[in-house]
Amino acid sequence: MADVFLSYARSDSPAADRIARALGKQGWSVWFDRELPAHRAYADVIATELEAAPAVLVLWSRASAESEWVRSEANRARELHKLVQARVGEVRLPMPFDQIQCADLSNWRGGTAHAGWGQISKSVEALVARPSREPAQPSQPIFHRRKLLAGGAAVLVVGAAGLSAWRFGSRDEQLSPQAQLLMQKGFDALQDNDVLDPGGPGSTMQAIALLTQATEAAPRSALAWGGLALAYAVRKRTVPLAERPGLDLRSRAAAKRSLELDPREGRALGALLLLDPVYRHWQEREQADRAAVRKNSSIPLLFSITADLLGNVGRWDDALSFSRNIDRNHFLIPGAERKYIVDLWASGDLQAADNSLQTAVEHWPQNPEIWRTRVPYLMYSGRPAEALDLLREGAERPAEIGDDIVRAMRAVAQALGGERPPHSAVSEAQAFLRRNPAAALGVANACCVLGALDDMFAILDGYYFNQGEWAKVAPAAGDADRVTQALFLPPMKAAWNDRRFGLMLQRIGLEDYWRRSGTRPDFRRH
Numbered sequence: 001m002a003d004v005f006l007s008y009a010r011s012d013s014p015a016a017d018r019i020a021r022a023l024g025k026q027g028w029s030v031w032f033d034r035e036l037p038a039h040r041a042y043a044d045v046i047a048t049e050l051e052a053a054p055a056v057l058v059l060w061s062r063a064s065a066e067s068e069w070v071r072s073e074a075n076r077a078r079e080l081h082k083l084v085q086a087r088v089g090e091v092r093l094p095m096p097f098d099q100i101q102c103a104d105l106s107n108w109r110g111g112t113a114h115a116g117w118g119q120i121s122k123s124v125e126a127l128v129a130r131p132s133r134e135p136a137q138p139s140q141p142i143f144h145r146r147k148l149l150a151g152g153a154a155v156l157v158v159g160a161a162g163l164s165a166w167r168f169g170s171r172d173e174q175l176s177p178q179a180q181l182l183m184q185k186g187f188d189a190l191q192d193n194d195v196l197d198p199g200g201p202g203s204t205m206q207a208i209a210l211l212t213q214a215t216e217a218a219p220r221s222a223l224a225w226g227g228l229a230l231a232y233a234v235r236k237r238t239v240p241l242a243e244r245p246g247l248d249l250r251s252r253a254a255a256k257r258s259l260e261l262d263p264r265e266g267r268a269l270g271a272l273l274l275l276d277p278v279y280r281h282w283q284e285r286e287q288a289d290r291a292a293v294r295k296n297s298s299i300p301l302l303f304s305i306t307a308d309l310l311g312n313v314g315r316w317d318d319a320l321s322f323s324r325n326i327d328r329n330h331f332l333i334p335g336a337e338r339k340y341i342v343d344l345w346a347s348g349d350l351q352a353a354d355n356s357l358q359t360a361v362e363h364w365p366q367n368p369e370i371w372r373t374r375v376p377y378l379m380y381s382g383r384p385a386e387a388l389d390l391l392r393e394g395a396e397r398p399a400e401i402g403d404d405i406v407r408a409m410r411a412v413a414q415a416l417g418g419e420r421p422p423h424s425a426v427s428e429a430q431a432f433l434r435r436n437p438a439a440a441l442g443v444a445n446a447c448c449v450l451g452a453l454d455d456m457f458a459i460l461d462g463y464y465f466n467q468g469e470w471a472k473v474a475p476a477a478g479d480a481d482r483v484t485q486a487l488f489l490p491p492m493k494a495a496w497n498d499r500r501f502g503l504m505l506q507r508i509g510l511e512d513y514w515r516r517s518g519t520r521p522d523f524r525r526h
Contacts, residue, residue, distance in 0.1 A: 002031035003128045005053035007073040008088075009063035010188030014366035015088040016059060017399070019105070022117070023057075028124060046073070055127035056082050057120065060102065061089035069181050071097075084123045086116065179218035186210035186227055190234060204235035215254075225258035226267035230301075233271040241477055248275055266292075266299030273305050279482040282313050282513045293322075300326045304336045307343060313513060314488035314521030316346040334364050338373045346489055347522070350381055368400040375409050376442070380449060380491040384416040405439075408432035412446045422450040430455065433473065440473035441486035449491040457500050460487075464508060484510065488523060496523045 004023055008016040020030040031049045050056060056077035064070040074097055077083040085093070085102040093102060103116040103123075175183075189207035211228040218224050232251035236244050251271050258268035269292040278285050289306040296302060303322045310319035320343040326336055337360045344353035357377060360370050378387035390396060391410045408429050415425035426447055433443040440463040447456035462470025464482065475481035486492070487505075495501045505511050514520055 002049065002053050003028040003055060004030045004124055005050045005056045005073075005077075006030055006032035006059070007050075007056060007064075007070050007077070008032070008059040009061060009067050009070055011063045011363075012059050012061050012088055014364055014398075015061075015105070017366060019057070019059070019086075019120075023124070026121060028128060047076075050076055051080065054082060055084055055124045056080075057084045057086065057124065058097075059086055059088045059105075060091050060093055060097070061087070062091050065091050065094050067184065068177075069184055072181075082127050084120060084127070086120055175218050175221060179214050179221065179224065182210050182214040182217060183221075183224055183227060186214055186231065190227075190231060204231055204238060207231040208235065220261060222258045222262035222265040223267070225254050225261065226265040226269075226271070229254035229258055229271035230267045230274075233274040236275065244477075251275055264296045266296040266302055269295060270299065270301040270305060273302075277480050278309060278312055279479045279484065280509050282309070282510070283517050285309050286313075286517070297325070300333060300336055304333075304339060307339060308485075311339070311343065311346070311485045311488070312483060313510060313519070314484075314523060315519060316343055316488065316522050319343045320347045320349075334360070334367050334370060337363075338369050341373055341377065342485075342489070345377055345381065353377065353381075365396065366398045368398040371396075371398050371401060375413075376445070376491075379409070379413050379416055380445070380489075384413040387413040388417065404432060404435060408443075408446075412450065415450055422452070426450055426452045426455055433459070433470075437473040440470070441483070445486055445489060445491040448493075448495050451494065453495060453498060453500075456495065457504070460504060464504070484508065488521060493523070 006016055006020055016032060020032060023030050031053060050073060056073065058064070058070065058074045058077065071094060074083060074085075078097070078100070083097075083100065085097060085100060086105045087093075087102055088105050090106065092098070103119040105114070105116045105120070108114045108117055186207045189210060190204070208228065208231045211224060211231050214221070214224040215228055229251045232247050232254060236247040236251065239247065252275065255268040255271045258265045273285070273289060273292060276285065276288070286306075286309055289302070289309050293302045293306055303325045307319040307322040310316070310322065320340075323336070323340040323343045326340070337356065341353050341356045341360065344350075344356060357374060360367075361374065364370050375387050375390060378384070378390065388410065391406055391413065397406070408431075411420060411425040411428035414420035415422045429443045429446045433439055440459055444456045444459045444463070447453070447459065458468050459470045459473065461467045462473045463475075466474040502511075510521075
């Protein structure tokens with residue numbers, strides 16, 4: 001039994017992680033839904049853990065206030081007299097929780113001196129220490145509840161599946177509450193494994209388990225089957241090669257069922273696109289991506305996939321036109337936002353990229369992919385000193401970011417800022433690559449911007465052609481996992497006029513793509 005049951009919306013995962021760690025440092029055990037067992041019904045696990053925990057801490061934000069599941073958990077905790085509430089964003093609490101005092105952690109970034117954190121600690125301590133026979137009382141904070149006005153358009157933070165389109169389609173309007181909640185939590189779980197930037201496989205397992213249960217509860221729901229197809233497709237990108245064929249088959253089967261029920265179901269269309277290779281199939285994929293967008297223009301996922309493809313062929317202006325089609329007043333997704341920042345940067349709109357990066361950092365201060373985008377962007381857009389400040393600031397570094405990558409990035413930033421010889425930074429980056437072969441394209445970017453073109457081409461020969469001293473950095477799945485976006489990012493500018501670069505593009509097959517499609521990459525048009 002955990003001391004504290006943590007209830008939150010998936011979009012508030014960074015805040016939940018910080019709060020769980022802080023509670024753990026104070027000696028309390030915390031349960032939250034990151035490691036749900038796949039063999040048990042989700043609702044059963046939630047009920048068991050919530051009722052067993054002496055304290056239930058609910059994190060309120062706009063997203064959690066709109067979540068039926070979070071409100072259900074909060075109401076059960078209220079009935080059991082063990083509810084502790086905290087705001088982690090500007091939000092008007094839903095009834096009846098607005099009648100119960102709520103701590104404010106919206107500007108808390110760690111530490112015990114914060115007034116809101118002090119109140120949370122006192123409430124949890126009182127509930128955990130209370131004898132089980134003594135009836136609990138609602139937590140009483142030491143400050144008055146502040147009246148908050150929700151300014152601007154409400155932001156619905158969704159997973160990669162585009163959750164706000166849930167009830168689209170007449171077939172899904174009659175879903176049972178159980179099926180709706182299973183789908184909500186399933187799509188929430190997918191947010192932890194961004195479709196285009198999947199992280200660890202844990203939440204995809206959870207998403208598959210939840211969405212499988214959703215298809216059982218609503219076997220004629222195109223949305224449930226489409227979500228399951230997407231979960232399988234995302235998981236396929238995170239597992240060893242031997243496991244991929246089975247996931248591919250399951251994803252295609254779920255997508256087929258979904259599209260039989262609704263030929264326009266966007267998550268099923270997106271799953272099929274994710275399953276098919278991009279590298280060396282650019283023209284066919286572009287046609288398929290555009291056709292999917294024409295079928296369903298309400299799903300951000302399809303715009304993101306198309307923009308990703310166009311970045312891979314060096315057409316950043318076209319990629320940006322698709323990224324801009326995502327309604328950011330209603331859909332705010334970490335991976336899509338990260339790619340939007342890259343599209344803006346590569347298209348030359350640095351002011352818009354700066355603004356979008358700031359928005360992303362405010363929404364996801366501990367998201368590792370946002371962090372990995374932020375540091376190179378600062379380094380390679382003329383702000384290496386700011387990158388160094390960020391690399392020195394441990395509080396802003398996500399837990400997933402290791403010291404190894406920080407040392408390599410710091411060396412490059414120091415060289416760009418004139419604090420270190422370029423050849424020394426190149427050596428540090430290469431040492432990092434030997435330990436981390438998956439970082440090949442990022443290290444190639446660093447070598448190029450530091451003027452080490454011979455080293456850069458040697459790395460690219462290894463990555464694309466399994467040749468030379470860096471052959472070991474080639475993806476284990478070969479062409480199925482190769483990407484080309486990094487070749488057309490701003491730090492590669494010094495290589496674009498090098499004869500070897502043109503020969504590499506020809507050998508890869510991109511020259512043939514541009515000729516057959518009648519298009520040109522941006523670096524040859526500007």
